[in-house]
Amino acid sequence: MSEETLEQKKNRALKVIEILRKTYPQAMVTLDYKTPFQLLVATILAAQCTDERVNQVTPELFRRYPTPEAVAGADESELREIIRPTGFFNQKTKAIMEIAREIVAKYGGNVPDTLEELTQLRGVGRKTANLILGIVYKKPAIVVDTHVKRVSARLGFTKHKDPTKIEFDLMEVIPESNWIELNHLLVAHGRAICKAPTPLCERCPVLELCPYGRERMRLD
Ligand code: SF4
Known part of the structure; x- marks a missing residue:
């Protein structure tokens, strides 16, 4: 995983998104609002x-x-x-x-x-x-909150801690058409499985694609 090229990382990110989309089909904003x-x-x-x-x-x-x-x-x-x-x-x-x-x-x-x-x-x-x-407004935008920060770092999509830098790292790895759903998916995953401080890697559907999880579970 450490030798991963940008192209490989992009492919891996797409697979992660695909799996998370199937895992959390209802993932959306959980705040109630009308306007x-x-x-x-x-x-x-x-x-x-x-x-x-x-x-x-x-x-x-x-x-x-x-x-x-x-x-x-x-x-x-x-x-x-x-x-x-x-x-x-x-x-x-x-x-x-x-x-x-x-x-x-x-x-x-x-x-x-x-x-x-x-x-x-x-x-x-x-x-x-x-x-x-x-x-x-349905404009492509990546929301970096505490879940996105933690999960995207564990997935190896960013090495940064600063939210704006994380946002730009994610923009490079994730296709623009997936930016909006990315937040919902990573938040849902962060709440259910990739928890802070201890992730439930043994139950994680993207374990095979996650450098942190693989190392933690000694799969490499
Ligand atoms: S394998 Fe572990 S660290 Fe990686 S995304 Fe899943 S729960 Fe998080």
């Missing part, structure tokens, strides 16, 4: 919080404040109380209100559709921006 703005808000709330907990909070949040206009004009203390269970609620409340105001003022209430504009919104990093681009 681009709601996905943006849910993603911000999901920082340092589980998607399950966010999904418990957002029905009430979106019922009372469904649009950027509604959030921009919300009573801050009321909003804070609703999102309190997601943790870091002071920062999240401020971020969401500021984003809503900016979207209303600069983009007429529509969530922008470019990486540059999205990452200029307060509290929106590359990860969130790429999620919105891929899921909402």
Whole structure:
């Protein structure tokens, strides 16, 4: 595996994707939302919080404040109380209100559709921006979250720790048409099998294709 060429790595990546797609046919975003703005808000709330907990909070949040206009004009203390269970609620409340105001003022209430504009919104990093681009606007984008970071390193697709560098490494190895599903598949795999800190390699469907797993299971 250490002598692997880029072409070989690309072929291996395709096989991994094929197997993971069969293993996790339902893999998708687990946050509940109805509009681009709601996905943006849910993603911000999901920082340092589980998607399950966010999904418990957002029905009430979106019922009372469904649009950027509604959030921009919300009573801050009321909003804070609703999102309190997601943790870091002071920062999240401020971020969401500021984003809503900016979207209303600069983009007429529509969530922008470019990486540059999205990452200029307060509290929106590359990860969130790429999620919105891929899921909402169907533009090729790779989301590097904690699962993608861990699983792609174990699979030998990157040696980097910095999410942006990982994103570029993955862009080189994975065909553009697979970028959006890549995140869903690696997240599903990271949650079910390739767990932190200890992966369940003995049960892994891509063990044969994984340098870390092969070494760990002494298959080489
Ligand atoms: S073989 Fe192990 S390390 Fe490799 S992807 Fe599977 S669970 Fe993760």
